[in-house]
Amino acid sequence: MLRLTEVKLPLDHPEGAIKAAILKRLGITAEDLVSYSIARRGQDARKPEAILFVYTLDIEVKNEPGILKRQKKDRHLSLTPDTSYHFVAQAPANLSSRPVVIGTGPAGLFAGLILAQMGFRPIILERGKAVRERTKDTFSLWREGKLNPESNVQFGEGGAGTFSDGKLHSQIKDPMHHGKKVLTEFIKAGAPPEILYVSKPHIGTFRLVSMVEIMRATIESLGGEIRFQSRVDDLEIENGQVRGVVLTNGEHIKADHVVLAVGHSARDTFQMLYDRGVYIEAKPFSIGFRIEHPQSLIDTCRFGKNAGNPLLGAADYKLVHHCSNGRSVYSFCMCPGGQVVAAASEPGRVVTNGMSQYSRSERNANSGIVVDITPADYPGDPLAGIAFQRHWEERAFELGGRNYQAPGQLVGDFLAGKPSTAFGSVQPSYTPGVHLCDLSTALPDYAIEAIREAIPAFEKQIKGFSMHDAVLTGVETRTSSPIRIKRNDDYQSLNTRGLFPAGEGAGYAGGILSAAVDGIKVAEAVALSMIRETE
Known part of the structure; x- marks a missing residue:
């Protein structure tokens, strides 16, 4: 097949426009065109009054060699690459041990799925609950202010990404097309087929819940085992080699191959690993606030007269500003038509995150507005970043009234340096509720200074971004793992053989897609390691 890129058509193009564009670009007749499919559809919204769809098309034609020869100067025409997934191994019949996967977020779920599809019958351990029970516990925090430290936005089947916008795009390099394997498995589990070709695919929370359940059933049907409320409290290590795990109830599970996919909030697990001597180092992350605007404001700014067009959906944005104090401020996990959610996992601390449903139809747009933090800001041992995060989460708990309400402030008041006393036209979406106050002490001084500089700078890109009534809600601290x-090169810990760190918690991913891809890579490494040891 042939791949044709950069096919640009108006937003409201007629049904036959794609076919007509193919015939014109390739210089062929309708009889020469056998079929075509959309490999990718993006948007060019640089001119809001004339938004374009930009297509990448896979095309089957008669006389393919002749067309390639005739169109050899067209740099947008090539052979379609092979993007199908190929398993690296198959479990031998005499396999004497089973790999253990810790965590059922995207990395753990896909590590377990790929291992199961290769016949390795993984044992998957999850400290939290199955996704529907977990959802009930999460709603208890949102509606009643009751936190379950083992079952919440961070912990439980599906991982933190279950309660998010369900974004499935990433900037990672993916030469083996693992991302397509992820998307294909999601479609099998009930995701809309469009995620294979739209430029910024997303799923939304409610769909993710049922998809995770279907993927669990698939793993179990292939001989895998998933155990909930099974927190790993210790690793058994002999002479630098993992030999098993120990659960909270004292149970020992023997394993020479352990995938560690615990997510970015498993702070007690990080402490255990550090105490056991597993090599860990501090890494940068970011902290800040969530900001909410009317979604209609973002739509109008990005799409102009095309705002509200169902083909475009709710508009998003991506912003960055390099501040005079040397810090960078950027938008993080932007959720069009979504809500700000309570994402705490420890008592006495407040954490925010963003979430959207597939429809993205809520009244507000929200995004993290976060400042880069480096290990130089929290000197100490490799776990010092956790203490840094906890300090500001505890401060948010205090400012919010010590009842899991979040501290908040109108953007206009924040920029003016005065407390807020009443909401304006933008009503916050965070539950259990937002307590208005002065956020100037909710983050380090350098972070407050940077955000105050960045918001007016963002106004230059999105008119209305610094509107007085927009709402800031604190604090966003779990942007990525602090370690x-x-x-x-074999995906094993530097000093602990048989331990395979994976995903966001290990510091190797950022988001659902990249974490899932990392889980696949780690599963492949585990499979190859296990086969080598049986030879």
């Missing part, structure tokens, strides 16, 4: 569990 990296370093690994070698």
Whole structure:
């Protein structure tokens, strides 16, 4: 097949426009065109009054060699690459041990799925609950202010990404097309087929819940085992080699191959690993606030007269500003038509995150507005970043009234340096509720200074971004893991053989897609390691 890129058509193009564009670009007749499919559809919204769809098309034609020869100067025409997934191994019949996967977020879920599809019958351990029970516990915090430290936005089947916008795009390099394997498995589990070709695919929380359940059933049907409320409290290590795990109830599970996919908030697990001597180093992350605007404001700014067009959906944005104090401020996890959610996992601390449903139809747009933090800001041992995060989460708990309400402030008041006393036209979406106050002590002084400089700068890109009534809600601290569990070229810990750090918690991913891809890579490494040991 042939791949044709940069096919640009108006937003409201007629049904036959794609076919007509193919015929014109390739210089062929309708009889020469056998079929075509959309490999990718993006948007060019640089001119809001004339938004374009930009297509990448896979085309089957008669006389393919002749067309390639005739169109050899067209740099947008090539052979379609092979993007199908190929398993690296198959479990031998005499396999004497089973790999253990810790965590059922995207990295753990896909590590377990790929291992199961290769016949390795993984044992998957999750400290939290199955996704529907977990959802009930999460709603208890949102509606009643009751936190379950083992079952919340951070912990439980599906990981933190379950309660998010469900974004499935990433900037990672993916030469083996693992990302397509992820998307294909999601479609099998009930995701809309469009995620294979739209430029910024997303799923939304409610769909993710049912998809995770279907993927669990698939793993179990292939001989895998998933155990909930099974927190790993210790690793058994002999002479630098993992030999098993120990659960909270004292149970020992023997394993020479352990995938560590615990997510960025498993702070007690990080402490255990550090105490056990597993090599860990501090890494940068970011902290800040969530900001909410009317979604209609963002739509109008990005799409102009095309705002509200169902083909475009709710508009998003991506912003960055390099501040005079040397810090960078950027938008993080932007959720069009979504809500700000309570994402705490420890008592006495407040954490925010963003979430959207597939429809993205809520009244507000929200995004993290976060400042870069480096290990130089929290000197100490490799776990010092956790203490840094906890300090500001505890401060948010105090400012919010010590009842899991979040501290908040109108943007206009924040920029003016005065407390807020009443909401304006933008009503916050965070539950259990937002307590208005002065956020100037909710983050380090350098972070407050940077955000105050960045918001007016963002106004230049999105008119209305610094509107007085927009709402800031604190604090956003879980942008990424504060540590990296370093690994070698075989995806194993630098100093602990058989331990395979994976995903966001290990410092090797940032988001659902990149974490899932990392889980696949780690599963492949585990499979190859296990086969080598049986030879």
